[in-house]
Amino acid sequence: MVKITLPNQEERRELLASRIKNLSNYYKIADNVCPLEMATRTKNFTEDELCELVHRAASEACARVSSTNGDPDGEGLQVMLEDFLNALKGLVPRFGVQRDNLEQIMPNGFLYYRENKKRDELIDFPIEGLFCQLIEGDPKSGLSTVAAKMALESGIPFARHISAADLMDLGESAKIHYIQNVLEDAYVSRRSCVIFDDLERILDYGALGMRYSNAILQMLMVLLKKQPPRGHGLVILCTSNRRDVLQQLGMMPVFTAVHHVPNLSTPADIMAVMESSKRFEPEEMGHIKDAMEGRHISMGIKRLLDLMTWVSPLKPDRRAAKFLQKMGEAMGWGQH
Numbered sequence: 001m002v003k004i005t006l007p008n009q010e011e012r013r014e015l016l017a018s019r020i021k022n023l024s025n026y027y028k029i030a031d032n033v034c035p036l037e038m039a040t041r042t043k044n045f046t047e048d049e050l051c052e053l054v055h056r057a058a059s060e061a062c063a064r065v066s067s068t069n070g071d072p073d074g075e076g077l078q079v080m081l082e083d084f085l086n087a088l089k090g091l092v093p094r095f096g097v098q099r100d101n102l103e104q105i106m107p108n109g110f111l112y113y114r115e116n117k118k119r120d121e122l123i124d125f126p127i128e129g130l131f132c133q134l135i136e137g138d139p140k141s142g143l144s145t146v147a148a149k150m151a152l153e154s155g156i157p158f159a160r161h162i163s164a165a166d167l168m169d170l171g172e173s174a175k176i177h178y179i180q181n182v183l184e185d186a187y188v189s190r191r192s193c194v195i196f197d198d199l200e201r202i203l204d205y206g207a208l209g210m211r212y213s214n215a216i217l218q219m220l221m222v223l224l225k226k227q228p229p230r231g232h233g234l235v236i237l238c239t240s241n242r243r244d245v246l247q248q249l250g251m252m253p254v255f256t257a258v259h260h261v262p263n264l265s266t267p268a269d270i271m272a273v274m275e276s277s278k279r280f281e282p283e284e285m286g287h288i289k290d291a292m293e294g295r296h297i298s299m300g301i302k303r304l305l306d307l308m309t310w311v312s313p314l315k316p317d318r319r320a321a322k323f324l325q326k327m328g329e330a331m332g333w334g335q336h
């Protein structure tokens with residue numbers, strides 16, 4: 001296998017400067033085109049992708065001039081910073097973050113409430129070496145979102161998400177190959193983050209008869225302990241709502257740290273999420289808040305958002321009552 005080495009910032013600056021110089025044989029280059037600035041915006045680009053960027057910037061300039069008023073000053077075509085920035089938008093570097101994939105994981109964004117205010121310490125990952133963290137909590141407590149948010153906020157330039165859905169149609173050896181490929185790519189970047197979402201499902205775990213794929217388990221036991229190349233930092237985030245299963249499978253020692261994602265547990269948490277959704281009237285919220293006082297509450301944020309979506313088409317005069325009824329059923333309020 002050919003090992004790719006990603007150019008560092010100075011190498012990117014030099015390569016871009018030389019390509020832009022070549023381009024200046026054919027087009028004018030605006031003064032605002034700065035190779036250093038473009039080098040800072042192209043972390044984890046390969047040499048081929050940097051060349052592609054310069055090529056596309058020239059195409060962007062042609063398209064811009066032909067779609068506006070041509071060349072009124074008769075000075076020839078000028079490639080500008082905006083052409084580079086537009087070209088950049090259309091390029092997804094192979095060793096980049098796959099931001100869209102991570103954002104799709106959190107269709108309702110990331111809301112702040114009392115429990116998750118101290119988030120900064122969560123993304124303070126080491127620069128070098130391996131850091132493997134388990135993110136665990138109840139089903140529907142927002143585990144995938146917390147992992148995606150950590151990856152995005154960490155500023156790590158390479159991020160990949162592996163879920164059971166990605167592996168669904170693959171046989172066991174193809175699954176192993178897929179995971180190995182993602183990690184091989186991760187080792188290329190100086191800093192990388194890989195998310196294993198719903199780890200027990202990636203392991204093909206089935207509660208009935210305690211089934212799982214031993215081959216995938218053995219591979220993960222090796223890969224989750226494997227140090228990245230010297231000078232590289234690899235962060236692995238595994239989500240699971242079956243910590244007990246990981247314990248039984250002997251996986252817990254591979255984790256450097258465990259982060260527990262709590263359920264929403266107070267009326268203030270529930271109200272904070274409801275307020276940020278802006279779907280409910282103040283009177284409804286007041287009614288819900290009063291009815292929750294002194295009651296036992298423990299609900300995952302995804303479950304709460306699902307419940308809010310479910311009641312939201314109802315007429316406002318019925319919404320609060322329905323919401324409280326469903327919440328009471330889930331929390332067992334009637335039984336106490």
Ligand SMILES: Nc1ncnc2c1ncn2[C@@H]1O[C@H](COP(=O)(O)OP(=O)(O)OP(=O)(O)O)[C@@H](O)[C@H]1O
Nearest residue numbers: 106107108109110111139140141142143144145302
């Ligand atoms: N602070 C938050 N933390 C987690 N999720 C949040 C937060 N704010 C909003 N959300 C939303 O809650 C939902 C969480 O869904 P997610 O798939 O992450 O939960 P999950 O625990 O992984 O679910 P499942 O148990 O079904 O796998 C997403 O729609 C996300 O946008």
